[in-house]
Amino acid sequence: MSELTRRSVLRGAVTGVAAAAFTGVALGLPVALAARGTGNDTGNDIDNTAGSVPHTGPEAFDETYRGRRIHGAPRAAGGHHHGGPGYAVFVDGKELHVMQNADSSWISVVNHYETFATPRAAARAAVLELQGAALVPVAV
Amino acid sequence: MAVRQNQANLTAAQKRAFTDAVLELKRSGRYDDFVTTHNAFIMSDVDNGERVGHRSPSFLPWHRRFLLEFEQALQSVDSSVMLPYWDWTRDRTASASLWGADFLGGDGRASDAQVTTGPFAFNSGRWAVNVRVDSRNYLRRQLGGGGRPLPTRAEVDSVLAMPVYDMAPWNSQSNGFRNHLEGWRGVNLHNRVHVWVGGQMGTGVSPNDPVFWLHHCFIDKLWADWQRLHPTSPYLPAAGTPDVVDLRDTMKPWNDITPADLLDHTSRYTYA
DSSP states (O other): OOTTTHHHHHHHHHOTTHHHHHHHHHTTSOHHHHTTOGGGGGGGSSOTTGGGOTTTOOOOEEEEETTEEEEEEEOOTTOOOTTOOSEEEEETTEEEOEEEOTTSOEEESSSTTSOBSSHHHHHHHHHHHHTTOOBOOOOO | OOEEOBGGGOOHHHHHHHHHHHHHHHHHTHHHHHHHHHHHHHHHOOTTSOOSSSSSTTHHHHHHHHHHHHHHHHHHHOTTOOOOBOOTTTSOSTTSGGGSTTTTOOOBOTTTOBBOSSTTSGGGTSOOOOSOSBSOOSOBOOTTTTSOOOOOHHHHHHHHTOOOSOOTTOSTTOOSHHHHHHTSSTTOOHHHHHHHHOGGGGSTTGGGSTHHHHHHHHHHHHHHHHHHHOTTOOOSOOSOOTTSOOTTSOOTTTOSOOHHHHSOOTTTOEEO
């Protein structure tokens, strides 16, 4: 496999509806999403709903994805920390730092420079990027 | 005069001086302090709260100061070293000399994206990734693996043509030059290059890959190019804006320098 397509093929293999979803992005979802290009289409594989519910936020999820348990949920009341999201995401029980953008898309510390429609999509992209590695707390 | 050059024009001796100085900062522990600082801002810069290093008007002056600090650290090791820049509109493939074993080393291998050539390969024994978000302690790259090519010169020119520096709401949704250059909107320049390199470059601890400095040096040059194209367009916002760095506000973590202090780079270095 050529180096140029290795990662996109890896992702494409698990995101069968990506091409169709990308058409939708091009037709009018927020600019930050449209700018993601074909390589970032893991964000479109399931629940491309964040743009339509910016005030209620995404719902909880809990699933096994490529052998990793990913789950996410709104933080308990009072769980907000210095402007961070009121939503926490975990991969195999280790927290994945996520952040919601002003256009309601999401990024994580593992894929910081590309946006995803939902925290679940960000978690799935992180699983692919981790290739089996465990998240560790980041020294700050 | 201190001149920052296109990395493609460096001599073999200049490449060696640069990578040797980087390795010495790594050995002494100073390099990892830069990684930690960058990630701290990545994680705390938010669209609806305080933002300094990213997704805000001070993205450009913050990184200009960050690069100056790194360049000075390199020069404390070897006074001849200047930061080079990577013009990714011209050197756009994994076969570019940038990725040679005599400079930054090449693409990651297929199995685990580990870089195995050049001075920053884990097996060289001199480049462990210590400040990290996951358990892997080796430098990784997946050049072009995201599928989207590097930005073109035409795309760069379309962003340089934008006459206004930045606009409300002064975050990742803003219209204007800064946010199109940073890449949260429009053709996406800066963010896309991070994704193109992949590995640590796609994460909050992106300075773990030394190409971070060459990428941001080109971003810094594009800011200077934009200023020359729009000599009457000021840094914005000017004053009184919540959560963002106005023209004469000091920037964390230094607290002693403002965007106004950094608008003219020519007293410190020029670009060739």
